[in-house]
Amino acid sequence: MRSFPAAVAALSALAFTPYANALYYIDDQDPIITYNSSAGVGYNSKWLKYSFENSNGLAVSVNESLCFGGTATYTQCLTADNCSMTIPFNGTGITLYVAQDTGDIYNTSISLDGGPPTNHFAYNDIKPQTEAYNATLYDIQNLTWTTHTVHVEIAPDGKRLLFDYAVVTGDPPLGRNGANKAAAFSISTSPSIVASTLFLLAAIQTLS
């Protein structure tokens, strides 16, 4: 029992650690993302999981093993296809990253929380001519900490997009409710924290 408070203190410290540097990744394969088009919701003829092998008929060619998580999601759309991607997140900011082949221009219309859409494009003009990874398509910070939704549409004169991942930032508000929500949220989204928590819980059980 002597070590019980120490274990609890360690667990509390662990639970509070993520507040200082809250940040998590949403890979293109995360089921929280809704890919949609006139052909339907999810992967279909308008959206597909990218791979170098299936890139022959596509307008971009990158090496997906250099993408975050080794995957990326591709679309090649006409205006009438109404291709879109919707990502909900908890935080105060989000950055969307894309991968691009030489000379690629991705032109999109992006709205936050149902607000007015704004034009965002990413152009790979890297010289010498090489593929670009971790290229920023959209970045917004300093929002109120809550659940937000970012909605990406291929702009009328845009045609394609190779989405790699998103990085969500944000310290949850102080206070019991915010802290509790944040702890549950951080623990559920970080495998290493889940592992350490299970280890600490096991230690507490052993000690008591």
Ligand SMILES: *[C@@H]1O[C@H](CO)[C@@H](O)[C@H](O)[C@H]1NC(C)=O
């Ligand atoms: C998917 O896109 C179609 C075509 O724009 C639209 O009618 C439908 O409401 C969208 N569904 C979802 C779940 O976003």
Ligand SMILES: *[C@@H]1O[C@H](CO)[C@@H](O)[C@H](O)[C@H]1NC(C)=O
């Ligand atoms: C993709 O990158 C990986 C890791 O650098 C490399 O092993 C592989 O050969 C590359 N594939 C192609 C098609 O260039």
Ligand SMILES: *[C@@H]1O[C@H](CO)[C@@H](O)[C@H](O)[C@H]1NC(C)=O
């Ligand atoms: C892209 O950024 C991620 C996260 O910072 C990093 O792990 C990865 O190595 C970067 N990829 C390339 C190709 O630079």
Ligand SMILES: *[C@@H]1O[C@H](CO)[C@@H](O)[C@H](O)[C@H]1NC(C)=O
């Ligand atoms: C697709 O987008 C066009 C242009 O924004 C719009 O006029 C049309 O109603 C949309 N179609 C569907 C099915 O949502």
Ligand SMILES: *[C@@H]1O[C@H](CO)[C@@H](O)[C@H](O)[C@H]1NC(C)=O
């Ligand atoms: C936001 O956090 C709440 C509370 O932990 C959780 O239920 C919800 O699924 C999270 N939403 C997203 C988009 O991650």
Ligand SMILES: *[C@@H]1O[C@H](CO)[C@@H](O)[C@H](O)[C@H]1NC(C)=O
């Ligand atoms: C957020 O707001 C603070 C203070 O208003 C400012 O100093 C900071 O540069 C902003 N950060 C971003 C990423 O916009």
Ligand SMILES: *[C@@H]1O[C@H](CO)[C@@H](O)[C@H](O)[C@H]1NC(C)=O
């Ligand atoms: C992107 O699309 C918008 C709307 O169609 C257009 O006004 C803008 O010029 C395009 N931007 C680029 C860089 O092509």
